[in-house]
Amino acid sequence: MISVSEIAGRLKGEVIGAGDKEIRGVNSLDLAGPDELTFADKNYLSRLDQTRAACVIVPKEFAGPSSKTLIKVENPKEAFLAALYLFYRPEKPGPGIHPSAVIGENVKLGQGVAVGPCAVIEEGAEIGDRTVIEAGAVVGKRVRIGSDTVIHANVSLYHDVRIGSRVILHSGTVIGSDGFGFVEKDGIQIKIPQTGIVIVEDDVEIGSNVSVDRATFGATVIGKGTKIDNIIQIAHNCRIGQNVIIAGQSGMAGGVVIEDNVIIAAQVGIKDHVRVGKRAIIAAKSAVKDDVPPGATVIGIPAKDARVTAKEWATLARLAKKRAVGKPA
Amino acid sequence: MISVSEIAGRLKGEVIGAGDKEIRGVNSLDLAGPDELTFADKNYLSRLDQTRAACVIVPKEFAGPSSKTLIKVENPKEAFLAALYLFYRPEKPGPGIHPSAVIGENVKLGQGVAVGPCAVIEEGAEIGDRTVIEAGAVVGKRVRIGSDTVIHANVSLYHDVRIGSRVILHSGTVIGSDGFGFVEKDGIQIKIPQTGIVIVEDDVEIGSNVSVDRATFGATVIGKGTKIDNIIQIAHNCRIGQNVIIAGQSGMAGGVVIEDNVIIAAQVGIKDHVRVGKRAIIAAKSAVKDDVPPGATVIGIPAKDARVTAKEWATLARLAKKRAVGKPA
Amino acid sequence: MISVSEIAGRLKGEVIGAGDKEIRGVNSLDLAGPDELTFADKNYLSRLDQTRAACVIVPKEFAGPSSKTLIKVENPKEAFLAALYLFYRPEKPGPGIHPSAVIGENVKLGQGVAVGPCAVIEEGAEIGDRTVIEAGAVVGKRVRIGSDTVIHANVSLYHDVRIGSRVILHSGTVIGSDGFGFVEKDGIQIKIPQTGIVIVEDDVEIGSNVSVDRATFGATVIGKGTKIDNIIQIAHNCRIGQNVIIAGQSGMAGGVVIEDNVIIAAQVGIKDHVRVGKRAIIAAKSAVKDDVPPGATVIGIPAKDARVTAKEWATLARLAKKRAVGKPA
Known part of the structure; x- marks a missing residue:
């Protein structure tokens, strides 16, 4: 009290x-x-x-x-x-490795790390001080995780992924699965090996059941302080800036660049290699196929400046109404 | 025979x-x-x-x-x-705790409970009679689950979540991850702690890879008899009524209220704090940004009464066709 | 070098x-x-x-x-x-069963199989030569998996599912969860038991957090060589052909038929029982409610021939612009 x-x-x-x-x-x-x-x-x-x-x-x-x-x-x-x-203080498990957890060879654990039941940390991984790995989470080979990070239950981190400090990854989220890249030859799809990694910088929060793919070459990057909601797809080689907000069920294709402080509302799709400028806002359900200038607000399928789309929607509504009065549909 | x-x-x-x-x-x-x-x-x-x-x-x-x-x-x-x-009778594992399962302190298990290999039940949880917790599922601290419920493999239940009786939760589903709430201060997003819970009432079925977030305060509620398909996002503080149907890949933002017997088709998005009235129907791919009256059928982006949207679509098709005849595009 | x-x-x-x-x-x-x-x-x-x-x-x-x-x-x-x-050669774990893995009765393991920590293989499953089951993955009863397949961490395979050879399933993916089928009686939804299976043929790759539901009767089928991105829903009784490409966050409802070599871009939705003909292309964000002829390219909500939709979009843009000049909105 x-x-x-x-x-x-x-x-x-x-x-x-x-x-x-x-x-x-x-x-x-x-x-x-x-x-x-x-x-x-x-x-x-x-x-x-x-x-x-x-x-x-x-x-x-x-x-x-x-x-x-x-x-x-x-x-x-x-x-x-x-x-x-x-x-309110979020409950944190006390430090210690649960006896059912599996810690591979050459794993380095910082001070006060907590590893939950049936969690798996594979060989060569490094976990920073006070980081929590919850039950059933799998940390792949040579993954590096900073301090004070929380990896919730049943998260999967593929090999060589790097996660910063004070990061929160919610359950079911997958970081480092293969990017979706194939070369078609005579109607058959041949897999392009995905040799890169994922870098999740400090202070990022990622919701549940999110998929972040590793880069074909280089790294898929989620910038410092960015917050990502649930069920979101970040494809290979995306570069998300700092303090970006991405709401539920949005997705971006390969090589998309999101600059700092952008806000992406829910169920948005962004075409491969599109660049979204600083502080731009993308309204919900939009399909972005062209670069978005800094500070712009876009909406629609395909996404256009919000005022243009508003005018198109109003025009169509008016024409449909008029027709209804003038003659039968 | x-x-x-x-x-x-x-x-x-x-x-x-x-x-x-x-x-x-x-x-x-x-x-x-x-x-x-x-x-x-x-x-x-x-x-x-x-x-x-x-x-x-x-x-x-x-x-x-x-x-x-x-x-x-x-x-x-x-x-x-x-x-x-x-x-046809769905196969049910016999009762018993697999030796590789991890049961925390002060867990209460009812009669005939089955806990699969590498499943984890954390301290203070209570599981009702004949409930099945499959392999790799994680039941957080103080979670309460009713009787005859099935929690499939690799489900994650966060602490303090409440699940009713005769509920089915499919694999990969996450109940109780943090709601997506931040306060922006000088371009930095500060996390709003999510202090509430999730209540999943009796006879609910939830598909695979679904995310249901815990409330900021109070509870996110899924009402009795409601059926939820795969890859769906239910944000913090949503209140879903009874016998609601929600089809695949739909999502609702924070504080949405869905009344009883509503049908939500696939890939629908619903804006925060919208109310959808009893027995309303929301067609697939719609973006609902305003309240929907009871019994209404809405469709479109943005969603409107189905007859209005149909007229708009028909009007546009007619105008585009006319122009094609009259002059080159 | x-x-x-x-x-x-x-x-x-x-x-x-x-x-x-x-x-x-x-x-x-x-x-x-x-x-x-x-x-x-x-x-x-x-x-x-x-x-x-x-x-x-x-x-x-x-x-x-x-x-x-x-x-x-x-x-x-x-x-x-x-x-x-x-x-570049993707790293493969050496063969062997990790001591923390749980192998049920009457499981048949081929030569050189690798089973990771805390993975679970339930009774009667059969795993082909050199197949890898990573940490935390759950392979249900009587599942059959071919040779040289990789099941990544925390994948869930329900009972009786069949997975081919040289298949890759990424983390968080669920194969064989129940199809979404109910009969309404007096406002209550009664579950239709899903008695069928899923067949994933040879050389298929499925991304992370994908949901493939088992058939009500018979089988949901993913054809040889088909590549599926992340966070995709394949509903009960879908029949996906060979060498099909499905990009991120798309979904298809029950009984959809996709013929060989179709390309489905991201965030597409396909209505139940629709058939998409060979080599057709469905553009991103489209809502397909009618059959698509072989070789066609469709786009839009609802999806139409790409040239028709392009004309509609151009017509609306022109009308909205004209109005802006002629008179105030």
């Missing part, structure tokens, strides 16, 4: 109301109980009196009356995130 | 032809052999004489002549399903 | 320049170092002098001056692939 005043102090916020209230945890506006803290940004201030929360973090500017104890801050969402970390 | 008469008795159907024929099994119209039973509903009656089956279940109304032995019933598909269950 | 002359001899090519140069390996045009070999087909000849490679494979016709040592051949891509196989 932490008092409202103490929380406000940590968040550099101002208390309006009962600063001595004791808070047990944090929760969403609709789920919070009478000893929990929540937050309301501008869009949710009207629902302030419906929450059962003991205390609500609100924007500084909020002037309205409220029966609730409030903490006023600059940025409620960021402050709430900080409050969340006061109460 | 069961005689046609006996099968007809169980199905409450009427035999036309040789009731004493012995049936070895059931099969589809095109694959059935001369000692097998099949069925033909209205659409397949014309192909009746092409099947090699010994006996065909047909609709009551069927009056046409046939060289086949028939069983006439109210609903051939339902009757055939009942017949199928007379012959 | 192999000399340029020797490589040229193997490739039946002609050396222009220093035949005695020693080559250490092969690489792409942009990544090759000063002791590596690369290739340039017609489209890349202009970049010939930018590569650091010691030697470049070029088309026979190439007449331009170059400071590089060249090997002239009929087909540079094919020749390069042959050169690649001179230097």
Whole structure:
């Protein structure tokens, strides 16, 4: 339990109301109980009196009356995130190698590494300090993993893949499977060996059931701080920049380049060798077949500037409606 | 072997032809052999004489002549399903814990539980009677699973997830990975801890390689009797109702609400916080960005009422054709 | 190290320049170092002098001056692939059963089979000569696998599935999960038992996190030489022909027939029971709801002949542009 005043102090916020209230945890506006803290940004201030929360973090500017104890801050969402970390700490297994885990020859394990039941670390792999390899995960030969990384249950890392520090890989994810490359000869597909690797840089998070293929030559790269959702395909030789966001079920074909801070919404497809410029935004379900300039927002199949696609959609809707009035379909 | 008469008795159907024929099994119209039973509903009656089956279940109304032995019933598909269950019983491993399985501390196992080779059940988990945990599956800390559930090989259940009774989870599926939530601060994405759980209610079936994320707060819920196909993403805090059907490769973003008996076809995407009303139907490949009223059928990118989209598609086809005639493109 | 002359001899090519140069390996045009070999087909000849490679494979016709040592051949891509196989040999684990692997009763293992740590082979399975079962893979009861096949880490094969020779299955892939079949009765979905199997023929490669469902009756079939990328759904009773290419995140519903040498690009969806004729091409993101004739190229949602869709897209773009000039939107 932490008092409202103490929380406000940590968040550099101002208390309006009962600063001595004791808070047990944090929760969403609709789920919070009478000893929990929540937050309301501008869009949710009207629902302030419906929450059962003991205390609500609100924007500084909020002037309205409220029966609730409030903490006023600059940025409620960021402050709430900080409050969340006061109460919630992801559970981490204690260090140690479970007796059922299999550790190959010449494996180097850092300080405080945890390896779960039936996990497999193959020969020559190196695992950094305090990294967690959960149950059933397979770490291939000569894989290098940094410190404080979490490899969740049943992840598969192919040989020679490199994973940074503070990385999170969720269950079922596969890093380093072969890129999809063949040469057709007389109607038969001949496999092009995939001789490269995958580099996942520091602070990356990758969701569950994601596939990242190794490069044909060189490396497929996921840049520092990039966050990847579930069931996503990153093909061979893609180069994803830093702090990129990729939402669920999107995919990019071979050799795609995504520059820093791009946002890719869900179920997007990107053609091979396309380059997406810094801070561009790709709307959900889009099919990107041409390079996207920095800062652009594109949408559609095929993807175009969002204003162009909006006009096309509006034009079609209007024509179809008109026809419906003028003459029978 | 069961005689046609006996099968007809169980199905409450009427035999036309040789009731004493012995049936070895059931099969589809095109694959059935001369000692097998099949069925033909209205659409397949014309192909009746092409099947090699010994006996065909047909609709009551069927009056046409046939060289086949028939069983006439109210609903051939339902009757055939009942017949199928007379012959086919999914193989179930005998009870017992394989010596290579790893059972954590304070795990509670019901009567007749089967745990396969190299499966891992972490501390504090509770498994109901006759539930099967197949090889390589990982059941996280404090997970609760009901009775008569089957967790197939290499499934991953994160900590604190709750799975009901008579549930089937297919291989590679992940329940309880972190929701995809970040707060951007100065171009860096800061992780929002995902403190909630997932609740999979009774009689749910989930296909292979599906990802169901845990809630940020509270629970992501899959309602009783809902059936989910393969490679589907259910994001944090989705609430899926009862007896919903979700076909392959569809995905829903955070906080989506799907009401009871909705049908979602394949490769559909649903925007965060959208609500889909009871018995609505969403056609394949649609991108749903607005609420769908109960009973509606929507289709398209973006999804609209099916009649509106049909008109738009027809309008565009007509205009493109006209132009082709009038002037060169 | 192999000399340029020797490589040229193997490739039946002609050396222009220093035949005695020693080559250490092969690489792409942009990544090759000063002791590596690369290739340039017609489209890349202009970049010939930018590569650091010691030697470049070029088309026979190439007449331009170059400071590089060249090997002239009929087909540079094919020749390069042959050169690649001179230097690169995929690493294969030595034969033997890891002591942590679990082998069920009545399992038959061929000569030189390798079974990795914590892999599970259930009773009655048969594995052909020199086949590799990697760590954490689960091979179900009575599964039959041919020779020289590689089953990567954490693959799941359900009971009775048949896998050919020289097949490669990447991690996280599931073969033989239940087809998605239900009969609705009073709003409740009743499972149709999936009694069939899956047959994966010789020389097939399947990427990571793919789901191939078993047939309701009979078999789901993937034909000889077919190559399947990552995160793909093949539903029950699909029949995929020989030498078919299926790119990432595509899916086909129940009973789809794909004839030989078809190319299916990424994120395509195909409706149940559709037939796609020989050598047809389906463009990325398409939704195929009608049969596709042999040799046709289709694109769009719904998919139409590529020329028809192109005309529709052009028509809409023109109309939207016109409106923008003529009057405000």
